[in-house]
Amino acid sequence: MEFTLSEEQEMLRTMARDFLENECPKTHVREMMEDEVGFSRELWKKMADVGWLGLVFPEEYGGSGMNFRDLTILCEEMGRAVLPGPFLQTVLLVGMPILTAGTEEQKKEYLPKIASGDMVCTLAVLEEDGDFWPDGIQLKAIQRGNDYIINGTKLFVNNARGVDYILVAARTKRAVEPGDGITLFLVDMTEWGTYVSPLATMDQTRQQFEVMFNQVAVPSSNIIGELHKGWPVLKEAALKATAALCAEMVGGGEWVLETTVNYAKERIAFGVPIGSFQVIKHKCADMFSGLEYSRSLMEWAAESIKDDDRDAAMAVSMAKSYCGDTYKMVCDHGVQIHGGIGFTWDHDMHLYFKRARSSDTAFGDAFYHRELLAKAADQ
Amino acid sequence: MTSDNLEALRREVRDWLRANLPKGWGTPEYVPPTRYSRESHELGKEWTKKMYDAGYTGFNYPKEYGGIERPREEITVIHEEMARTGTPGGPLSLGLLVAAPAILVHGEEWQKKRFIPKILSGEESWCEGFSEPDAGSDLANVQTTAVRDGDDWIVNGQKVWTSMWEFADWGLLVAKTEPDAPRHRNLSYFLFDTTTPGFSRRPLRQMSGEAEFGEMFFDDMRVPHKNMMDEQGRGWYVAMTALMAERSFGGTGFTGGMAAMGGLGTSDLLGTNSLVELAKNTRRYGQSVWEESAFRQRIMQTAIEMEAMRWSGARLAAKMRKGGQIGNEASLLKNFQAEMRQRRGDLTCEILGAYSQMVRGSTRAIDEGDHVYNMLRARGATIEMGTSEINRNIIAERILGLPR
Numbered sequence: 001m002e003f004t005l006s007e008e009q010e011m012l013r014t015m016a017r018d019f020l021e022n023e024c025p026k027t028h029v030r031e032m033m034e035d036e037v038g039f040s041r042e043l044w045k046k047m048a049d050v051g052w053l054g055l056v057f058p059e060e061y062g063g064s065g066m067n068f069r070d071l072t073i074l075c076e077e078m079g080r081a082v083l084p085g086p087f088l089q090t091v092l093l094v095g096m097p098i099l100t101a102g103t104e105e106q107k108k109e110y111l112p113k114i115a116s117g118d119m120v121c122t123l124a125v126l127e128e129d130g131d132f133w134p135d136g137i138q139l140k141a142i143q144r145g146n147d148y149i150i151n152g153t154k155l156f157v158n159n160a161r162g163v164d165y166i167l168v169a170a171r172t173k174r175a176v177e178p179g180d181g182i183t184l185f186l187v188d189m190t191e192w193g194t195y196v197s198p199l200a201t202m203d204q205t206r207q208q209f210e211v212m213f214n215q216v217a218v219p220s221s222n223i224i225g226e227l228h229k230g231w232p233v234l235k236e237a238a239l240k241a242t243a244a245l246c247a248e249m250v251g252g253g254e255w256v257l258e259t260t261v262n263y264a265k266e267r268i269a270f271g272v273p274i275g276s277f278q279v280i281k282h283k284c285a286d287m288f289s290g291l292e293y294s295r296s297l298m299e300w301a302a303e304s305i306k307d308d309d310r311d312a313a314m315a316v317s318m319a320k321s322y323c324g325d326t327y328k329m330v331c332d333h334g335v336q337i338h339g340g341i342g343f344t345w346d347h348d349m350h351l352y353f354k355r356a357r358s359s360d361t362a363f364g365d366a367f368y369h370r371e372l373l374a375k376a377a378d379q
Numbered sequence: 380m381t382s383d384n385l386e387a388l389r390r391e392v393r394d395w396l397r398a399n400l401p402k403g404w405g406t407p408e409y410v411p412p413t414r415y416s417r418e419s420h421e422l423g424k425e426w427t428k429k430m431y432d433a434g435y436t437g438f439n440y441p442k443e444y445g446g447i448e449r450p451r452e453e454i455t456v457i458h459e460e461m462a463r464t465g466t467p468g469g470p471l472s473l474g475l476l477v478a479a480p481a482i483l484v485h486g487e488e489w490q491k492k493r494f495i496p497k498i499l500s501g502e503e504s505w506c507e508g509f510s511e512p513d514a515g516s517d518l519a520n521v522q523t524t525a526v527r528d529g530d531d532w533i534v535n536g537q538k539v540w541t542s543m544w545e546f547a548d549w550g551l552l553v554a555k556t557e558p559d560a561p562r563h564r565n566l567s568y569f570l571f572d573t574t575t576p577g578f579s580r581r582p583l584r585q586m587s588g589e590a591e592f593g594e595m596f597f598d599d600m601r602v603p604h605k606n607m608m609d610e611q612g613r614g615w616y617v618a619m620t621a622l623m624a625e626r627s628f629g630g631t632g633f634t635g636g637m638a639a640m641g642g643l644g645t646s647d648l649l650g651t652n653s654l655v656e657l658a659k660n661t662r663r664y665g666q667s668v669w670e671e672s673a674f675r676q677r678i679m680q681t682a683i684e685m686e687a688m689r690w691s692g693a694r695l696a697a698k699m700r701k702g703g704q705i706g707n708e709a710s711l712l713k714n715f716q717a718e719m720r721q722r723r724g725d726l727t728c729e730i731l732g733a734y735s736q737m738v739r740g741s742t743r744a745i746d747e748g749d750h751v752y753n754m755l756r757a758r759g760a761t762i763e764m765g766t767s768e769i770n771r772n773i774i775a776e777r778i779l780g781l782p783r
């Protein structure tokens with residue numbers, strides 16, 4: 001593990017930051033918060049044109065064959081820009097399962113379309129209990145001829161409006177082990193019987209939806225991976241998405257720190273900059289420290305995934321829980337140090353504050369990941 | 380470096396450890412000496428010399444100053460093998476932590492050649508005389524004076540809180556040489572022999588019971604002019620290098636970074652596995668502590684923080700390999716490790732419940748009372764090497780650029 005960026009990686013970061021500063025300023029984010037779809041297909045296409053959507057796919061499927069650490073550099077920048085849109089979902093939660101578990105035809109058909117920006121996807125796993133685990137998956141798919149008929153409701157589906165496909169985790173078999181008997185279906189959103197309605201949630205930069213499936217027929221050729229064996233595929237994809245989310249959180253946290261430190265240098269109270277008060281300094285120091293240690297864990301997790309290290313799952317759980325806790329703390333201080341202005345809708349601080357909260361709950365919160373680690377130590 | 384060669388080295392280190400570790404090491408029969416004792420110091424000296432002679436310590440210094448130059452892969456193998464068995468610590472000395480790094484940067488050629496090799500081999504021990512009764516955080520307020528007399532300087536004054544005072548053959552000393560010069564430019568830095576007439580020292584007992592630190596008195600003590608390090612009046616800057624080295628090595632040291640720097644002891648008592656084992660083996664209110672969610676969460680939080688420290692150390696090492704230097708981030712490492720040591724110490728004692736009160740000497744003490752010792756000793760961790768408050772000021776002002 002190298003822990004320093006190569007020249008190409010530094011360039012990728014600079015390019016990504018410039019691109020997002022131009023294409024995704026806060027005015028764009030706020031526009032999307034009010035938008036029914038919640039992200040821009042136009043911007044999506046531009047992201048595809050600069051090669052982001054196919055970054056980690058092999059060249060034979062229209063990608064550029066770069067590695068996972070490269071991808072997380074983009075994610076850091078996306079977190080910094082609070083970019084709206086299902087990037088992690090499309091590339092890691094749908095694209096990756098197709099790449100690792102899909103048939104050759106599926107890979108040839110879908111991956112180039114994802115890379116070119118013509119196929120936007122999201123993932124539907126969570127249901128009523130709101131937890132990311134196999135036990136929560138109750139939605140059923142029943143075989144009828146060559147099709148499977150899906151019935152049920154998924155919750156907390158990111159950007160379900162405006163995507164072309166949803167990868168749905170459905171129960172296809174009753175099993176003793178909850179992880180057994182789950183199958184992944186790639187559902188075409190133009191299919192009859194899918195009803196998407198918005199969930200009014202706190203973090204509008206990443207809109208979430210309720211998706212109801214009423215007698216939706218999905219051809220068995222749209223099963224990704226083996227029948228009944230979808231959970232392990234999903235788990236592996238979620239591991240990558242979780243690490244990428246950590247990168248987003250670190251990137252977002254760094255924006256909050258920089259913005260807050262700048263404000264503390266400029267805001268005058270009692271005739272001096274508030275940054276000269278020691279309580280403010282020490283809060284800023286704690287924000288910085290938390291982010292540095294978050295970065296260490298995040299980079300370790302990203303490098304472990306890149307290298308297929310056997311500690312990858314542990315690294316990701318550690319990173320997720322630490323980055324989640326830290327991002328929240330950093331935003332707490334960010335709002336507080338801004339005083340009254342930090343509490344307003346107009347100031348951008350709350351976009352990050354809410355992202356921190358929604359990111360913490362995604363793919364298991366800090367508490368859940370610490371318990372996962374403890375379970376690994378049970379043996 | 381082929382993997383065959385590395386495997387051969389691994390076997391060599393393994394055999395060497397088997398032949399050289401103290402008798403009974405790793406078995407319940409082995410009773411380590413009290414942490415802060417002459418016995419522990421002598422064991423550390425002897426052990427370091429053996430390792431040095433075998434080429435297993437003394438890395439990261441140039442050959443001409445006694446350094447052992449080896450490829451990085453070999454050093455990793457050596458450290459991995461040492462970590463597997465655990466080893467005794469080094470001598471009770473601030474030589475590796477403070478003196479050698481400061482001499483390497485600021486010393487004259489003869490000073491580097493004379494002093495660094497004997498630090499690496501463990502033969503000579505050092506202490507650091509910075510703090511005084513009225514100069515702690517405000518180090519620039521040093522009142523100890525040194526007055527030039529021919530080829531010598533005559534030193535008068537007092538130092539306090541001097542760690543490893545008892546066993547030091549040599550001392551680092553900051554004294555005022557220009558009483559009229561402005562702050563930060565009035566101090567000079569000396570290397571002094573602790574057998575010099577006019578020098579005396581005595582213990583100060585810490586809340587953890589032992590006298591790891593003490594006080595030093597200078598009564599017309601003569602130090603040859605050639606033992607001044609760097610230029611006259613630049614003592615403050617030398618002290619800052621020493622402190623930064625101390626903070627960063629101390630900051631990574633807790634998880635073996637210190638071992639990486641030179642072969643200080645590693646002990647699994649500090650590892651996560653042993654914390655989990657302790658919780659599993661401790662029964663409270665009829666069940667294993669490990670069953671309790673609140674404890675599981677905190678133990679795993681500790682594990683996460685240990686890894687965060689380890690990988691931050693790795694990031695810093697990567698930066699240094701690329702030619703970077705340790706700067707103010709030393710304050711970051713130092714605070715994190717000190718504060719997590721306190722959390723960890725508290726957690727361990729809370730796991731043990733009533734038994735956490737038993738100190739070394741009680742037959743009922745768990746692990747020789749080491750856990751309660753660690754918890755108590757950790758209170759000093761946020762004070763020594765710059766208090767947590769001072770280090771936060773450094774992060775805020777020098778890294779983040781907030782106004783003074």
Ligand SMILES: Cc1cc2nc3c(=O)[nH]c(=O)nc-3n(C[C@H](O)[C@H](O)[C@H](O)COP(=O)(O)OP(=O)(O)OC[C@H]3O[C@@H](n4cnc5c(N)ncnc54)[C@H](O)[C@@H]3O)c2cc1C
Nearest residue numbers: 267268269270274277278279280336337338339340341343
């Ligand atoms: C929900 C809400 C309702 C409000 N309602 C009213 C109302 O009805 N009427 C009204 O008049 N006002 C109201 N306020 C305004 C409120 O009183 C101010 O926001 C508050 O006094 C802080 O002032 P400020 O926003 O200018 O922040 P600043 O004074 O600029 O403070 C910014 C940061 O610097 C810190 N700081 C400032 N000085 C020091 C110091 N000496 N030492 C250490 N830290 C310092 C602050 O703690 C804060 O973290 C309301 C504010 C909120 C959030």
Ligand SMILES: Cc1cc2nc3c(=O)[nH]c(=O)nc-3n(C[C@H](O)[C@H](O)[C@H](O)COP(=O)(O)OP(=O)(O)OC[C@H]3O[C@@H](n4cnc5c(N)ncnc54)[C@H](O)[C@@H]3O)c2cc1C
Nearest residue numbers: 507508509510515516517540541542759762763764766768
């Ligand atoms: C275990 C241990 C080992 C030590 N070993 C050595 C050694 O080997 N050699 C050596 O020279 N010294 C050593 N010291 C001394 C140590 O460096 C000092 O104790 C430390 O620098 C603090 O100085 P002080 O004790 O005078 O406290 P003070 O400086 O008086 O500080 C008292 C309190 O005020 C706070 N404070 C002071 N200034 C500020 C400020 N500007 N902003 C905010 N808060 C402030 C401090 O953080 C602290 O909480 C050791 C100390 C300990 C505990």
